[in-house]
Amino acid sequence: MSLTQSILEGNRLSLTRLLTQVENDSPEGRAALAELFTHTGKAHLIGVTGAPGTGKSSLVNQLTLYYRKEQKKKVAIIAVDPSSPFTGGAVLGDRVRMRDLSGDEGVFIRSMASRGSVGGLARKTAAFVQVFDAAGYEIVIIETVGAGQSEVDIARLAHTTIVVEAPGLGDDIQAIKAGILEIADVLIVNKADRPGVENTERALRSTLELAHPTKRIFLHHGQTMSVNLPEADTILWIPPILKTISIDGTGIAELADAVEKHAAHLRQSGDWASRDRSRLRSELEAVLMDELMNRFVGNIQQDEYEDILERVVQRDISPYEAARSLLNGKM
Amino acid sequence: MSLTQSILEGNRLSLTRLLTQVENDSPEGRAALAELFTHTGKAHLIGVTGAPGTGKSSLVNQLTLYYRKEQKKKVAIIAVDPSSPFTGGAVLGDRVRMRDLSGDEGVFIRSMASRGSVGGLARKTAAFVQVFDAAGYEIVIIETVGAGQSEVDIARLAHTTIVVEAPGLGDDIQAIKAGILEIADVLIVNKADRPGVENTERALRSTLELAHPTKRIFLHHGQTMSVNLPEADTILWIPPILKTISIDGTGIAELADAVEKHAAHLRQSGDWASRDRSRLRSELEAVLMDELMNRFVGNIQQDEYEDILERVVQRDISPYEAARSLLNGKM
Numbered sequence: 001m002s003l004t005q006s007i008l009e010g011n012r013l014s015l016t017r018l019l020t021q022v023e024n025d026s027p028e029g030r031a032a033l034a035e036l037f038t039h040t041g042k043a044h045l046i047g048v049t050g051a052p053g054t055g056k057s058s059l060v061n062q063l064t065l066y067y068r069k070e071q072k073k074k075v076a077i078i079a080v081d082p083s084s085p086f087t088g089g090a091v092l093g094d095r096v097r098m099r100d101l102s103g104d105e106g107v108f109i110r111s112m113a114s115r116g117s118v119g120g121l122a123r124k125t126a127a128f129v130q131v132f133d134a135a136g137y138e139i140v141i142i143e144t145v146g147a148g149q150s151e152v153d154i155a156r157l158a159h160t161t162i163v164v165e166a167p168g169l170g171d172d173i174q175a176i177k178a179g180i181l182e183i184a185d186v187l188i189v190n191k192a193d194r195p196g197v198e199n200t201e202r203a204l205r206s207t208l209e210l211a212h213p214t215k216r217i218f219l220h221h222g223q224t225m226s227v228n229l230p231e232a233d234t235i236l237w238i239p240p241i242l243k244t245i246s247i248d249g250t251g252i253a254e255l256a257d258a259v260e261k262h263a264a265h266l267r268q269s270g271d272w273a274s275r276d277r278s279r280l281r282s283e284l285e286a287v288l289m290d291e292l293m294n295r296f297v298g299n300i301q302q303d304e305y306e307d308i309l310e311r312v313v314q315r316d317i318s319p320y321e322a323a324r325s326l327l328n329g330k331m
Numbered sequence: 332m333s334l335t336q337s338i339l340e341g342n343r344l345s346l347t348r349l350l351t352q353v354e355n356d357s358p359e360g361r362a363a364l365a366e367l368f369t370h371t372g373k374a375h376l377i378g379v380t381g382a383p384g385t386g387k388s389s390l391v392n393q394l395t396l397y398y399r400k401e402q403k404k405k406v407a408i409i410a411v412d413p414s415s416p417f418t419g420g421a422v423l424g425d426r427v428r429m430r431d432l433s434g435d436e437g438v439f440i441r442s443m444a445s446r447g448s449v450g451g452l453a454r455k456t457a458a459f460v461q462v463f464d465a466a467g468y469e470i471v472i473i474e475t476v477g478a479g480q481s482e483v484d485i486a487r488l489a490h491t492t493i494v495v496e497a498p499g500l501g502d503d504i505q506a507i508k509a510g511i512l513e514i515a516d517v518l519i520v521n522k523a524d525r526p527g528v529e530n531t532e533r534a535l536r537s538t539l540e541l542a543h544p545t546k547r548i549f550l551h552h553g554q555t556m557s558v559n560l561p562e563a564d565t566i567l568w569i570p571p572i573l574k575t576i577s578i579d580g581t582g583i584a585e586l587a588d589a590v591e592k593h594a595a596h597l598r599q600s601g602d603w604a605s606r607d608r609s610r611l612r613s614e615l616e617a618v619l620m621d622e623l624m625n626r627f628v629g630n631i632q633q634d635e636y637e638d639i640l641e642r643v644v645q646r647d648i649s650p651y652e653a654a655r656s657l658l659n660g661k662m
Contacts, residue, residue, distance in 0.1 A: 030651060033649065033651070034649035034651045034652055035517050035649075037648075037649035037650070038646045038647070038648075038649070039646075040646060041646050068597055090489070099381055196357055208495045221622065276644065277640070277644050280640065280643050280644055280650065281640055284639075284640060284643060284650045284653055284654060285624075285649045287650045287651055287653075287654040288627070288654045288657065289623075289624055290626070291654050291655070291658055292620075292624065292627055292653075292658070293616075293619070293623065296619070296623055296659070308615075309611065309612055309615060311606070312611050312615060313604075313607065313611055315368065315369045315370075315371060315372050316369070317368075317369075318339055318364065318365035318366075318368035318369070319368070319611065319614045319615045319618045320361060320364070321363045321365060322615055322618075323615060323618040323619045323621075323622050324622070326619065327619070327623070327626070
């Protein structure tokens, strides 16, 4: 039986093997990905992002337990740490995760980290998502350490993005990022048993108003979930702010409910299809760019390239002039 | 007089105009950059990164004041916030900065933020650096909000990278990032008048040992600056850990001294030249990639492209197959 066939039938060992091949960008990995691609497009992709210390890993564990117990769905978790130099194996926080979820055949956890380019990381994450999607995981959770553009890029892969905050992480003006909030579909104040939870919620709410000025009319009254305008309701999604305590599971059912409502909203509004399309458009562009570069590099003499680079290093010519001269010689 | 000539002669208005053109990636901006490029390669590029709340903006201000008063050097500051959607104008923290440094003709401050790709942000930052370098700024400080891969990418532009920590920002296991420490040339514990400074220093020191296992023998004794092995000293740079209080300027002279020692080390070891070369190699590759993509896009019919994308969306073919079929038709 082929590797892809075995993955489609749910073999975990084959799945692990393919993920490693995809991570190493091997020719076998690429071929298997292409074969599996036609089986994708079914999973609900959920991004979870938040600063260190917000307890987002515990939250992901609780949400996963909930999907397993209440909905019997298969769940894959991709834990991405763009700033960690460790790759493939275990990352910090995994031991806690393993204790909660190990031994369940319906859960697959994979960590990913890289000191390579962010673009590369986002693309490998996208490839992992496709593998899990094809392998029949109905929920794929992409967990990232928050606050940078890299997280925004990775969150773009998701249908539904959950942004996790927590009280007491410092009320620095920069701490709550408008950029991150802009991508949030559901906002969580985790560790809601801690002092300061009202302050965090208030700060989130006012930053949210800044990020979504057109929705101010609704947010103004603090009614973030039930808006009394049925026509608008089908178009606008107003990110709810929910309180959770991931240690004891408080608020997890409400979170799962909000995530499901968001998925329904996406399908109803047509955003599900348009996000899918724009995700695949980016992927096609990235693959094209790679292929173009590979073909170009295959056509050029290494010493010619080094000679031209040397002229740039000497400040004789600019990188733009160098690129043009390399291209005009070859294309 | 041409725009570039005027910039070379120190005209601030022309400088501002070019930065805007570069940010918008206009043809005039590109042409001016190419002309200015031959005047670059002189500035000392200093990256400053750290989490929100570490006080890195104040630290940058103090360091700038020091360079102005003690060394009469011209200083440019590029404040990059990869997670902010605001661009071009003022970002949070700028008002404090302006109060300290405004009115000094030898200081130029420019903020940059983007919701676009990180790659794009890093490249525009690189272009800004070249403009300031050509315009005669001896020190160019690139300040970024820390913790993501994007900051690592931006820090790669710098000759010397300062990583700023502060006590009391949460002792979460994920809070101090090995990935960030790996790029640090100088480590700062800012807000050193606060409780917990020893804990932060100790945590930094032990993470540093993890990040630089080969240097463990030196770090073991806590002697981070003076190592009694002259041969090794010329090859190895052991990131010093310094304590500062940016509010009153404590430790700033020592910081400037460490930065200067690092520059001397880079020149002596040959790393200055090799970092310059690898920076320009990446830039040449990025420009080449852009040009290749532009030429390819110019050769293809939009409707053909959309047809093939639609087949990907329908899961008929994978992005790899789509790219190959587009390329084989055209190249």
